[in-house]
Amino acid sequence: MTKSLDGELARPDTAVDDRGPGDARPAPPRSAPPPPPAPESPAAPPATGWGVPLAVLITGMFMSVLDLSIVNVAIPSIRRDLGASIESVQWISTAYSLTEGVMVPASAWLGARFGLKRLYVALIVLFTIASLLCALSTGLTALIGFRILQAIPGGVLPVTCMTILFRIVPKEKLGAAMGMYGLGIVVAPGIGPTLGGYLVEHTSWQVIFLINVPVGILGAIAAAIWLTKFPAEPGRPFDFIGFGFIAASLFSLLLALEEGDNWGWGDYRTVMLFLGAAVFMALFIVVELHVEHPVLDIRVFRHWPFVNSLLLISTMSIGLFAVLFYVPSFLQDAQGWTPLNTGITLLPQALAMALLMPFAGVLYDKVGARWPAAIGLALVGSGILLLSRINVDITRGELILGMVVMATGMALGMMPIMTGGLSVLPPAITDSGSAVNTLMQRVSSALGLAMMTALVQENSAQFMADRSSLMEPGANTELTQMQQQGTEGMLPLFQEVSGQVQAAAYSSGFFIAGSLTLIGVVLALFLRSGKPAAGAEKPMAH
Template sequence: MATDAAPTPVARTPVVDRDVPRAAAPAPPAPPAPAPPPSDRGWGVPLAVLIVGMFMSVLDISIINVAIPTMQLDFGATTDQIQWVENGYSLALGVVVPVSAWMAAKFGPGRVYNLSLLGFAAGSALCGLAWDLNSIVAFRVLQALPGGVLPVVTLTILYKIVPPDKIGAAMGMYGLGIIVAPAVGPTLGGYLVEYVDWRLIFFINVPVGILGVIAAVMLLPRFGPTPVGRFDLLGFLSVATGLVCLLLALTEGQKWGWTSYSIMILLTVGVLGLALFVVIELEVERPLLNVRVFKHWAFTNSLMLVSVLSIGLFAVLFYIPLLLQQARGLGAFDTGLLLLPQALVMAVIMPTAGLLYDKIGPRWPAAIGLAIVALGTYMLTDVTLESSTEHVVWVLVLRAVGMGLAMMPIMTGGLSAVPPDQVDGASAFNNVVQRTSSALGLAGLTSLVTYSREQFSLDRGLLVSTDTPMPVLAPGATGEMAGMYAVYQQTQTIAFVEAMHSLFIVTAIITAAGIPLALMLRSGPSKPAAGGPVVAAH
């Protein structure tokens, strides 16, 4: 027995090494497997679910414009006070958009999307229940917090569920929310305000939001969180301060005076805050937004082009209704109906532009689209008090063709130049640039309109001598005063139309200036990177 036992310890070691499988031994848990690349199956329905939710948040930006005068009467507010219903929303967006990408990575884009959609529906319900000016402004801020997150996280999920070679077509559908929603807003809002109740423009979001969340839970793929580290508090404070100061200066510059101390201080703090943000993001290990995405020229170029298109889009969407209502005397709903054809045209053109992008790249759709937008904007200078409504509609439709052709290829070409792991931050920058450039452009063009209108009115007033006969609209002094007032009103209206022409000329020049930048975009379809997903060729 002793001789048999002696070899046992000698033989044990080789037996264990050779015959016992390693998998039987305890091992540390394996890291999570990387997410599979997007499949070509089943992305259309999930994308439609995403677009409905995002469409609702973008629609709310423009739909409220036609309700502002009615809300002003209901709440007994001044023009300056009621403007905070929109200003508060814009300022809140400036705070929440930069943190949207971090939230999507930290908690998972699907979860953030669902919570944001519910939050937006809840904020909309509160807006519909508002009882005075202070409550509607506060509730609009609450509504903007989830509303600013939705477009960013939607774009993040889009890039996760859509195959890279189908990104152009998918972005064409995504663009329905970015561009078509603001164009549809005045029509829907005008009908609700004129024939139902302005509160319904908010209440309508509640069932849509609830149904959207149910559809998202059932149809969207599950995406877990990704490691993002600690929240970059300093970066957030600097970018939020910078954006809020800039947006406040841009929205109040006309009223406070562009050279006033308040505006100059806000602009200075805003620029310094954004500069500090860049410095912080270059130094921290895990930045809130990776500013190094600007090293990719195609992405930086696309942001400049997005700025050009945003200025042209929102300036015309804001001032054409004013021109139709104030100068031509149309009602809110009738004005909305005249704007509807351009929205329908963009709804058709944008998916087509996405297919073109997949086939030929962004260069030629963008350049041709910008040229059409510039031409159509310049043609608006022919619109006068005597112009037919059909002429106005056809010019707006021409602009819509160019806008629909250019916007999504430009955005998609820029985002495709960014590495896949940086798309979240790039989409956040995209939304920040859209909001800021549209606010900046609208503020600058409003100053132009105000100055031009005053100058044209003064010039026309000087042409009227003291002995010029005035129309008499009734017997006696009252009729003479009414006639003088009618002449004054007509002069002011003509001056306003001429100021609009100045705005259209400047906007056309800005749009045309983007054509050389569009010619620098990539031409040709995307090419696959070795061993990885399809990446845009530069």
């Protein structure tokens, strides 16, 4: 290091003026100091500086996910109050699912363009306003329209929350943070039927939307105060062509999965939607490989640990949502339970997940993802196989046991699998990884339910035919007439046989779902093991 004329230390790479007082030589050119390199990640935040922001994120995530399961319980009440048909009222859920899926791919760009904190606050405010409008709706058309408005922030919130989490939490603490964050992802669907059943039975369906209003207001205020502000990239262009193709693909796929049960899986509308989804997805991939700023960076699929985590998450999602959908349906249709009693039966498995999921996050920070994931998948598969023994005379204790075993495995495995997959991605594509992860959960749950529904319908038809053939000649025709006319006489017998058929069909579906989950244990053994390295770089803040 040398002294310059002004007494400051000159940089080694800067030209030094060595002329004397009478030296007429021209001054050597002074090279400009090199610009500091753009950091790939912000400095790691203090270990104690992310607890309150994480609580804010959990609140927003819990509210958006809870809305999915709690609304389904209220569908019959909404139908009665608004005088709607079964086919029409189902669009309350279908329109939400379609819009939510279409919005997920745009999440990464929105976060970069407007800044993650600003976007999160705006999403919470919009979700709250849409919830209030849903509660004030007096007609089905208006309610469906406001549900679409509600789904716009509902689709973007999960990706935004996860991206912020990966920005603010040190890598060595990601497991603990994701364990807490998982309360919004997994526990909310479990507690939704219980809360929804209570509210519908003791108040009105409007309350299931109104409860979002105070939570949303407090959540927006808390986010404005405690969330870290991330710089935006106002000049980042939007990939309209890529977004158009992925949106069309997701819309076609989700609509086919939602309506295939009603239209028929061989119906030309269903087949054309599946074909369109495949064609649009192929076009999307071609576009994303040639644009400078893709709406979703498909380079995430170059990383096997991330792809492996997607496969495992899909397997667990199929089992979880199959149980959450079919067990309540069985309890109310075959055993005649009220929505509230049905929700109470589902409550223990939600409590098991709430208690164990933070522990699983801490376990990930100590031993990595492999063993929590393997043990978790084994328990999930075993729990679903226990539920495959379902029959019309099954006790509440037997159902609770199967669901609690499944929930224990879900709590141990889900967040370690997700964290292990996302943590291997380079910082620049973590936001795309979060979006792909969310998409995979949505699509796999819809695909799993569609496959289970098709299987249940096929098995139900076969089981009903087998049982009808054992009755006296003409009994089958009489049973059908009793079902259509709702008359007494043989109707109790028909209901008993229908319950047995339904249970047998569900049993077959649960057996397949449980077996597939157990196969996933093999893939879990390929996940990384050992304590995650501390101090690794995190993505650029947006």
